[in-house]
Amino acid sequence: MAENYPTLLVVACALVDADRRVLIAQRPENKNMGGLWEFPGGKVEQAESPETALIRELKEELDIETREACLAPLTFASFSYEKFHLLMPLYVCRKWQGTPQALEHTALKWVRPQRLRDYPMPPADEPLVAHLCDLL
Numbered sequence: 574m575a576e577n578y579p580t581l582l583v584v585a586c587a588l589v590d591a592d593r594r595v596l597i598a599q600r601p602e603n604k605n606m607g608g609l610w611e612f613p614g615g616k617v618e619q620a621e622s623p624e625t626a627l628i629r630e631l632k633e634e635l636d637i638e639t640r641e642a643c644l645a646p647l648t649f650a651s652f653s654y655e656k657f658h659l660l661m662p663l664y665v666c667r668k669w670q671g672t673p674q675a676l677e678h679t680a681l682k683w684v685r686p687q688r689l690r691d692y693p694m695p696p697a698d699e700p701l702v703a704h705l706c707d708l709l
């Protein structure tokens with residue numbers, strides 16, 4: 574692996590509803606990996622904790638509010654993309670205020686964990702699905 578190959582810290586969240594379904598969000602077509610389904614979240618900015626970043630991203634992307642105590646770490650993705658290495662902790666959140674809206678995505682979908690494989694996801698996400706199936 575080349576030097577100066579940055580590791581990008583991105584936080585993501587599996588929102589889980591009362592029926593044990595998970596929220597996934599479709600990336601806009603004009604973005605890298607457009608059309609794929611991902612877990613809401615985004616890059617951790619400087620001087621932000623992962624949890625603070627995730628709470629911010631959930632508000633910006635979905636217009637929902639949650640708090641640190643409602644974010645349970647589940648697992649992480651570690652995957653080499655062409656231009657960066659992605660390190661992505663995945664949290665589970667079962668308690669939030671508001672109804673998720675697709676403010677930055679093309680669509681949102683509540684999916685049973687066993688059906689997540691029906692939705693094309695970024696390659697980094699594929700190993701995460703098994704963890705959600707085990708948990709839920």
Ligand SMILES: Nc1nc2c([nH]c(=O)n2[C@@H]2O[C@H](COP(=O)(O)OP(=O)(O)OP(=O)(O)O)[C@@H](O)[C@H]2O)c(=O)[nH]1
Nearest residue numbers: 583585604605606611612613614615616659695697698
């Ligand atoms: N939020 C999120 N990002 C993911 C997932 N899987 C995955 O590979 N990523 C990658 O993590 C990177 C950071 O995501 P991001 O949401 O902050 O950035 P972006 O590409 O949408 O564009 P932006 O820079 O305009 O915000 C992207 O390259 C994205 O494709 C995932 O499940 N959720």
